[in-house]
Amino acid sequence: GAGVSQSPRYKVAKRGQDVALRCDPISGHVSLFWYQQALGQGPEFLTYFQNEAQLDKSGLPSDRFFAERPEGSVSTLKIQRTQQEDSAVYLCASSLEGASTDTQYFGPGTRLTVL
């Protein structure tokens, strides 16, 4: 596909369950970002990859959040022992390289609901 894709689009988890959210960036894009968007808020930065290297994880809210991009393309955001406050839309974005003029293209997001 031409754009960023994310799966699943919707995920319902019971509190305490582990979840894994997948992001397929635009082919050839070096930079990949994860954002968390709470209801009624703007997206908030979680973490950034340049190829397979995770260069910034300053936005991850706790050590229950873990992201990886082992081959520099597909990325997975994993949340362990989910809590109700983890309920949000998780957005993935990719950009060609890392220049300030590179557009970040967003996927449709995964809506996570923790019961």
Next chain:
Amino acid sequence: GQQLNQNPQSMFIQEGEDVSMNCTSSSIFNTWLWYKQDPGEGPVLLIALYKAGELTSNGRLTAQFGITRKDSFLNISASIPSDVGIYFCAGMILTGGGNKLTFGTGTQLKVEL
């Protein structure tokens, strides 16, 4: 985390009216961006501003990068029904760890036919 202040929070206007919204920050940014988000979708870039004082247009959209680098505004002229959605400003700082975006709180636009 930090979110930029956007005003107004929401607005309900008549089709054909002009719309204006702004975004302010306590921090300086090198780049200002304006995105639109439709329900169930990710944000889509509308306009990017790279230089303080820059005024840029994209069709019916006009945006300006404030001189202080701490604010920006977006104008939409002659609004149409498809302009409905949530508009977000975002500031970017170029760092060695990537160009992460700091988003505003959003302005929800509703257009009455």
